[in-house]
Amino acid sequence: MTDFNSDFTFKELYQEFSLPLSEIDCGEKCGPYNDHGVPVCCDIELVVPSAYDLEWEYLQSETELWRLWQGSGSVEQEELTRKVQPGQQLLQCLGHQYCQRSYRSITCRAFPFYPYQDSSGNLLGLAYYREYRNQCWIISNLSAVKDEYKKQFQRAFGKIFQRYPEIKENFLHFSGYMRRQVADADEGLTLLDFAGRAFMVNPITEQVQEISYCDLESYGPFGIMKDLVFPDEVQDQVQTKKN
Ligand code: SF4
Ligand code: SF4
Numbered sequence: 001m002t003d004f005n006s007d008f009t010f011k012e013l014y015q016e017f018s019l020p021l022s023e024i025d026c027g028e029k030c031g032p033y034n035d036h037g038v039p040v041c042c043d044i045e046l047v048v049p050s051a052y053d054l055e056w057e058y059l060q061s062e063t064e065l066w067r068l069w070q071g072s073g074s075v076e077q078e079e080l081t082r083k084v085q086p087g088q089q090l091l092q093c094l095g096h097q098y099c100q101r102s103y104r105s106i107t108c109r110a111f112p113f114y115p116y117q118d119s120s121g122n123l124l125g126l127a128y129y130r131e132y133r134n135q136c137w138i139i140s141n142l143s144a145v146k147d148e149y150k151k152q153f154q155r156a157f158g159k160i161f162q163r164y165p166e167i168k169e170n171f172l173h174f175s176g177y178m179r180r181q182v183a184d185a186d187e188g189l190t191l192l193d194f195a196g197r198a199f200m201v202n203p204i205t206e207q208v209q210e211i212s213y214c215d216l217e218s219y220g221p222f223g224i225m226k227d228l229v230f231p232d233e234v235q236d237q238v239q240t241k242k243n
Pocket of ligand 1: 135
């Protein structure tokens with residue numbers, strides 16, 4: 001793995017991991033399909049952001065945007081609280097209309113991706129949280145994710161993993177858990193590397209095969225939208241996709 005300097009402040013990390021994942025404002029793509037038009041990853045009913053302890057300290061010193069997540073005491077929420085990784089806090093922001101981009105948490109910046117590792121602990125790229133694939137427009141449009149965003153993602157998690165080995169370990173287990181989920185569904189695991197390529201990972205053997213972005217699936221309403229594309233729009237779409 002690339003050697004990253006683990007001696008960083010969250011102020012620096014936020015500056016280094018600041019690019020939007022796409023040129024398109026994807027909140028305008030997924031919001032119309034969600035309650036009240038709220039972008040899915042900013043809807044506290046669907047996604048609860050978290051922050052590392054030092055990150056939370058930094059946020060509290062800089063902004064009023066965040067507070068600790070209270071939840072509503074449901075069984076699901078108690079389960080989520082139990083599952084939160086040590087050294088992290090569950091947070092709630094003021095809402096998407098009051099977002100302060102420079103104080104978005106690392107989890108906001110990374111969504112819908114997690115840092116995927118093979119079983120040897122090599123950080124290979126970005127994989128997405130499967131449970132959001134019917135709701136998150138980006139997952140159905142992975143060619144829209146900017147290469148420079150992926151590089152910032154790699155540098156940010158490289159540093160986080162060096163400072164917090166336990167976080168690396170947690171994502172290592174999570175990557176294995178996702179491989180088992182994908183294997184049970186008899187599917188491949190979609191992976192974006194840090195150099196602009198897309199791969200399908202065999203969840204059992206972990207062999208990777210490069211694939212074309214054109215062959216990636218779309219889900220939920222976004223799949224239906226693609227099926228409805230008119231013939232004269234097809235050429236435009238193909239030209240914007242990478243091979
Ligand atoms: S990352 Fe996904 S869920 Fe979040 S705003 Fe973009 S399309 Fe919506
Ligand atoms: S801080 Fe911004 S990006 Fe993060 S959940 Fe709140 S509104 Fe969404």
